[in-house]
Amino acid sequence: xxxxxxxxxxxxxxxxxxxxxxxxxxxxxxxxxxxxxxxxxxxxxxxxxxxxxxxxxxxxxxxxxxxxxxxxxxxxxxxxxxxxxxxxxxxxxxxxxxxxxxxxxxxxxxxxxxxxxxxxxxxxxxxxxxxxxxxxxxxxxxxxxxxxxxxxxxxxxxxxxxxxxxxxxxxxxxxxxxxxxxxxxxxxxxxxxxxxxxxxxxxxxxxxxxxxxxxxxxxxxxxxxxxxxxxxxxxxxxxxxxxxxxxxxxxxxxxxxxxxxxxxxxxxxxxxxxxxxxxxxxxxxxxxxxxxxxxxxxxxxxxxxxxxxxxxxxxxxxxxxxxxxxxxxxxxxxxxxxxxxxxxxxxxxxxxxxxxxxxxxxxxxxxxxxxxxxxxxxxxxxxxxxxxxxxxxxxxxxxxxxxxxxxxxxxxxxxxxxxxxxxxxxxxxxxxxxxxxxxxxxxxxxxxxxxxxxxxxxxxxxxxxxxxxxxxxxxxxxxxxxxxxxxxxxxxx
Amino acid sequence: xxxxxxxxxxxxxxxxxxxxxxxxxxxxxxxxxxxxxxxxxxxxxxxxxxxxxxxxxxxxxxxxxxxxxxxxxxxxxxxxxxxxxxxxxxxxxxxxxxxxxxxxxxxxxxxxxxxxxxxxxxxxxxxxxxxxxxxxxxxxxxxxxxxxxxxxxxxxxxxxxxxxxxxxxxxxxxxxxxxxxxxxxxxxxxxxxxxxxxxxxxxxxxxxxxxxxxxxxxxxxxxxxxxxxxxxxxxxxxxxxxxxxxxxxxxxxxxxxxxxxxxxxxxxxxxxxxxxxxxxxxxxxxxxxxxxxxxxxxxxxxxxxxxxxxxxxxxxxxxxxxxxxxxxxxxxxxxxxxx
Numbered sequence: 001x002x003x004x005x006x007x008x009x010x011x012x013x014x015x016x017x018x019x020x021x022x023x024x025x026x027x028x029x030x031x032x033x034x035x036x037x038x039x040x041x042x043x044x045x046x047x048x049x050x051x052x053x054x055x056x057x058x059x060x061x062x063x064x065x066x067x068x069x070x071x072x073x074x075x076x077x078x079x080x081x082x083x084x085x086x087x088x089x090x091x092x093x094x095x096x097x098x099x100x101x102x103x104x105x106x107x108x109x110x111x112x113x114x115x116x117x118x119x120x121x122x123x124x125x126x127x128x129x130x131x132x133x134x135x136x137x138x139x140x141x142x143x144x145x146x147x148x149x150x151x152x153x154x155x156x157x158x159x160x161x162x163x164x165x166x167x168x169x170x171x172x173x174x175x176x177x178x179x180x181x182x183x184x185x186x187x188x189x190x191x192x193x194x195x196x197x198x199x200x201x202x203x204x205x206x207x208x209x210x211x212x213x214x215x216x217x218x219x220x221x222x223x224x225x226x227x228x229x230x231x232x233x234x235x236x237x238x239x240x241x242x243x244x245x246x247x248x249x250x251x252x253x254x255x256x257x258x259x260x261x262x263x264x265x266x267x268x269x270x271x272x273x274x275x276x277x278x279x280x281x282x283x284x285x286x287x288x289x290x291x292x293x294x295x296x297x298x299x300x301x302x303x304x305x306x307x308x309x310x311x312x313x314x315x316x317x318x319x320x321x322x323x324x325x326x327x328x329x330x331x332x333x334x335x336x337x338x339x340x341x342x343x344x345x346x347x348x349x350x351x352x353x354x355x356x357x358x359x360x361x362x363x364x365x366x367x368x369x370x371x372x373x374x375x376x377x378x379x380x381x382x383x384x385x386x387x388x389x390x391x392x393x394x395x396x397x398x399x400x401x402x403x404x405x406x407x408x409x410x411x412x413x414x415x416x417x418x419x420x421x422x423x424x425x426x427x428x429x430x431x432x433x434x435x436x437x438x439x440x441x442x443x444x445x446x447x448x449x450x451x452x453x454x455x456x457x458x459x460x461x462x463x464x465x466x467x468x469x470x471x472x473x474x475x476x477x478x479x480x481x482x483x484x485x486x487x488x489x490x491x492x493x
Numbered sequence: 494x495x496x497x498x499x500x501x502x503x504x505x506x507x508x509x510x511x512x513x514x515x516x517x518x519x520x521x522x523x524x525x526x527x528x529x530x531x532x533x534x535x536x537x538x539x540x541x542x543x544x545x546x547x548x549x550x551x552x553x554x555x556x557x558x559x560x561x562x563x564x565x566x567x568x569x570x571x572x573x574x575x576x577x578x579x580x581x582x583x584x585x586x587x588x589x590x591x592x593x594x595x596x597x598x599x600x601x602x603x604x605x606x607x608x609x610x611x612x613x614x615x616x617x618x619x620x621x622x623x624x625x626x627x628x629x630x631x632x633x634x635x636x637x638x639x640x641x642x643x644x645x646x647x648x649x650x651x652x653x654x655x656x657x658x659x660x661x662x663x664x665x666x667x668x669x670x671x672x673x674x675x676x677x678x679x680x681x682x683x684x685x686x687x688x689x690x691x692x693x694x695x696x697x698x699x700x701x702x703x704x705x706x707x708x709x710x711x712x713x714x715x716x717x718x719x720x721x722x723x724x725x726x727x728x729x730x731x732x733x734x735x736x737x738x739x740x741x742x743x744x745x746x747x748x749x750x751x752x753x754x755x756x757x758x759x760x761x762x763x764x765x766x767x768x769x770x771x772x773x774x775x776x777x778x779x780x781x782x783x784x785x786x787x788x789x790x791x792x793x794x795x796x797x798x799x800x801x802x803x804x805x806x807x808x809x810x811x812x813x814x815x816x817x818x819x820x821x822x823x824x825x826x827x828x829x830x831x832x
Binding site: 069080204220276440 | 522556586589602
């Protein structure tokens with residue numbers, strides 16, 4: 001494909017947009033500048049902290065004596081600290097940053113009530129800080145993804161209420177009758193999260209349910225957080241970025257609608273498949289397995305829609321960082337869902353239950369899908385907030401490949417390791433310790449992938465820091481990953 | 494796309510549907526279970542936890558034990574749990590009605606702990622003739638005779654403890670009541686003339702050596718057991734294991750939890766709960782390593798993990814034909830046998 005024929009210079013749906021429309025967009029971008037950058041900067045800070053924690057967690061799992069004598073560095077505290085920093089610090093804050101920017105753009109109105117967001121970001125940071133500190137000091141509640149002690153959870157909830165009320169207010173000021181599909185997802189995410197968080201907190205801490213139901217509520221919460229919060233933001237972002245960058249409308253709006261409703265309906269019923277063979281009524285697990293299989297409908301519609309939108313434009317991934325990250329994320333969504341279906345089938349589940357495979361699954365969802373989409377959106381949004389372009393194409397490329405290979409290696413290692421571990425665990429003629437030993441080589445491989453991911457995150461944070469301090473390129477042309485040959489002059493870096 | 498109201502209703506409706514379906518209805522179905530009793534109303538199971546055990550659960554959560562250890566035994570058709578002697582029946586919802594938080598677990602980088610307390614040496618659990626509970630810090634969790642919890646393992650049914658004493662059943666082995674053969678007590682209050690670090694109590698080594706042939710639940714998951722250590726799965730053993738896992742099982746992947754232990758100078762006599770450590774782990778001359786209160790609570794919690802009591806409607810490997818699953822208010826987890 002001839003790169004001249006594609007709208008790389010002005011990535012916009014409305015190629016024939018007039019000056020007024022461009023001006024309007026610039027005004028909207030300018031109005032989102034402070035809140036979105038606060039969210040992004042905090043998120044990148046948490047990303048670095050979470051990455052360092054992840055490195056320790058990964059190494060300590062196969063080298064248990066590493067730093068084990070200090071209470072707050074013990075594996076069992078660093079692991080929840082890592083997960084919560086990534087979930088609430090990095091992923092939630094970066095996702096909210098992108099979602100805020102998208103809401104302003106899609107509502108076609110300048111951002112109102114920025115103080116709500118600034119306060120929200122401040123409280124959110126405080127909540128995560130207190131929560132992680134609490135976990136490291138031994139205040140963890142012991143519920144997966146809800147480990148934050150209650151004093152931190154309350155602050156998080158207050159912070160979130162500020163952000164969500166802002167989103168609803170913005171929606172009232174929107175211009176135009178059209179509600180773009182991304183807004184469906186974003187509105188869903190903004191409304192689902194507080195209900196979900198409140199329901200989880202209420203049923204576990206305020207009026208706790210009895211016995212094993214705590215585990216059911218815990219998994220219901222964790223899975224819905226993954227799908228209805230992160231998944232919805234990720235898909236909404238992908239639905240915006242892909243058409244935007246290639247300058248082409250979404251292939252089928254009808255498919256998008258079907259995808260959204262089936263996604264909301266089926267993915268929210270998953271979660272209990274993780275409790276397979278546990279002390280629960282069989283129908284709960286069966287219902288979730290069925291729902292997991294039914295999520296193939298939204299996966300197929302969303303995947304098909306993105307694919308048909310991209311049809312003929314795939315070579316653009318050679319140039320646009322946003323497109324490359326976003327398409328990688330969107331494809332990972334399909335892989336994530338397929339793996340989810342695979343490991344929830346009863347015959348497979350009896351092998352991968354209680355193994356590292358479930359870690360592979362959550363990393364596929366949170367990293368390969370969500371985080372990559374968010375990276376893509378940040379490569380698109382940050383230059384529009386700062387008025388500078390990304391400085392080094394080489395750093396973006398390094399970031400992408402380190403992330404892609406890192407998460408790919410991690411997934412393979414953990415899936416293969418999980419299967420091996422499960423196969424030895426299910427074989428009673430092997431001592432239990434052999435199942436642990438069989439997975440150790442894979443865990444070392446996972447640590448290797450962690451080094452790649454650490455490198456990629458430091459590169460990104462450095463690059464983001466350059467942008468933040470106004471050291472980006474002054475240019476009207478976005479930074480392309482590879483020089484657009486026919487334009488000759490534009491060689492990024 | 495129009496219809497903002499429809500969008501709101503849909504967003505709310507899908508969420509409410511899932512919330513009702515996956516949390517409210519199960520709560521209505523199995524959320525209000527009562528302990529089971531026999532006809533006379535004496536043999537109550539499970540019992541509420543108290544004192545040190547509850548605090549031990551918090552220590553367990555705080556240090557993330559639940560990320561590597563599950564606390565659930567799956568049915569025979571679903572996995573090798575029962576063949577691995579992690580229990581003699583599958584876990585049922587009723588086993589957990591007093592657990593909070595409940596640590597079902599999702600990962601097994603370590604063994605399942607659902608029955609770790611049931612694997613403790615019997616003398617730790619049996620009613621101790623001479624053990625005076627009076628001055629013990631764990632008075633709240635006084636040691637009754639929990640051997641009722643394993644009637645099917647040992648034929649030796651213990652004299653049924655009174656219902657009152659059973660309240661603390663699950664906390665049994667945490668209390669420092671000591672039978673002649675038991676390892677050093679953990680109670681600092683009872684710093685009597687008990688044998689200290691150097692000489693394991695006389696019964697220790699034989700008990701350890703005998704464990705492979707012992708009742709199924711006490712079979713070690715690894716072949717080697719260093720001689721001279723406290724009897725496997727006893728409280729003293731757990732302390733050594735937490736302090737230095739690889740001194741017990743060379744292949745162990747568990748981090749050590751030395752920060753739960755205190756190294757201190759021996760003032761007059763060695764403390765009775767000092768750890769029996771050997772080799773490089775042993776403290777220098779004149780020093781001893783003792784568990785903190787948190788460590789004692791953690792071990793108390795582990796020793797209270799015991800699902801060996803038969804449940805109506807749950808078939809037990811040791812006592813088959815205990816009833817049909819249909820009798821249980823909770824349908825059999827996993828439902829149909831997969832294979």
